[in-house]
Amino acid sequence: MKTITILGATGSVGGSTLDLVEREPERFKVLALTANCDADKLAKAAIRTNAKRAVVADESCLDDLRAALAGTGIEAGGGRAALLEAAAMGADWTMAAIVGCAGLEPVMAAVAEGGTVVLANKEPLVSAGDVVLAAAARHGATLLPADSEHNAIFQCFDSARVERVRRIILTASGGPFRDWPTEQMRAVTVEQAVAHPNWSMGAKISVDSATMMNKGLELIEAARLFPVAHERIEIILHRQSVIHSMVEYVDGSVLAQLGPPDMRTPIAHCLAWPDRMETPMAPLDLVAIGRLDFEAPDPVRFPALALARQAVEAGGARPAILNAANEVAVAAFLARRVGFLEIAAIVADTLERYDPPAPETLDAVLQVDGEARRLAGERVKDCLV
Secondary structure (H helix, E strand, C coil): CEEEEEECCCCHHHHHHHHHHHHCCCCEEEEEEEECCCHHHHHHHHHHHCCCEEEECCHHHHHHHHHHHCCCCCEEEECHHHHHHHHCCCCCEEEECCCCHHHHHHHHHHHCCCCEEEECCCHHHHHHHHHHHHHHHHHCCEEEECCHHHHHHHHHCCHHHHHHEEEEEEEECCCCCCCCCHHHHCCCCHHHHCCCCCCCCCHHHHHHHHHCHHHHHHHHHHHHHCCCCHHHEEEEECCCCCEEEEEEECCCCEEEEECCCCCHHHHHHHHHCCCCCCCCCCCCCHHHHCCCCCECCCCCCCCHHHHHHHHHHHCCCHHHHHHHHHHHHHHHHHCCCCCCCHHHHHHHHHHHHCCCCCCCCHHHHHHHHHHHHHHHHHHHHCCCC
């Protein structure tokens, strides 16, 4: 029986993971579930799975969690220290699905235990790639990618013959505004931005997909995960979201992983790896899909792609600054404080104003992240919606 911890259990990825785990209770034992502040949903999940511990990161929600778990015997915790303790319970398999850089410290705590850590959030590798990878090597932890694109690459990538890989091809749906002119995008609403055409995702990730910053972050993450120079990682639009990514080899062969646009497929691959497990998704019906389309993304309408490419090329602190500024800008957009096109502009401005030395420790990464957030926050105040 594999012991499981889910960091971010009440989000979309956490929910998909729970769905799979609960279908095979004889295979999985849940140690800990965490959430930010949704005490009711977290408690219900903990009770259903007979988890040992449930934790809310926001300590103000702890009383509600305790009340919901009263009489169950499930331990309740709240706050940063409790979150890190839950991550460090020594689970065989940890799903890291906390949105944003808030997931970095819990990921590091899980990595230090030496088990399998599944990365569904891009930010730890984007902001602290070298630090996370060094920690995984030091503690003997296995990192698996649950993001659909990186999981697809993982399934197609021949790690024993890296020199035979010519390029990696990341596919992108293009989001809801892939056909909109720039002028039309100036008036994008929050409701339009979170309505992804293919995937069911949280608000922040949906906005990142709409700006295509999501694909820029994936570019940086792929450069961390796979030993291929970033110049050989290409991004193409694929509207149907059926091919999740591809790997091209020197002989011209291109291997692709196909599947429905449902996160349970890559999560199941990580849950069972190196084996495979049943999922509830219907078989992929290529005849019904009918066609697979591809096109190049427009770097003018989607400047986030160029910003991410420049950040990974420069290295050092640049990816961490990019990520921090984007989180601040997206949060401001969701709060209706800035316009849609201001998101990339705030990121660009923060990168221009801040260029510290490369961070070599977790504390240094967090310092860079904090200062970048401060500067991005100043830029938000200058925006008028």
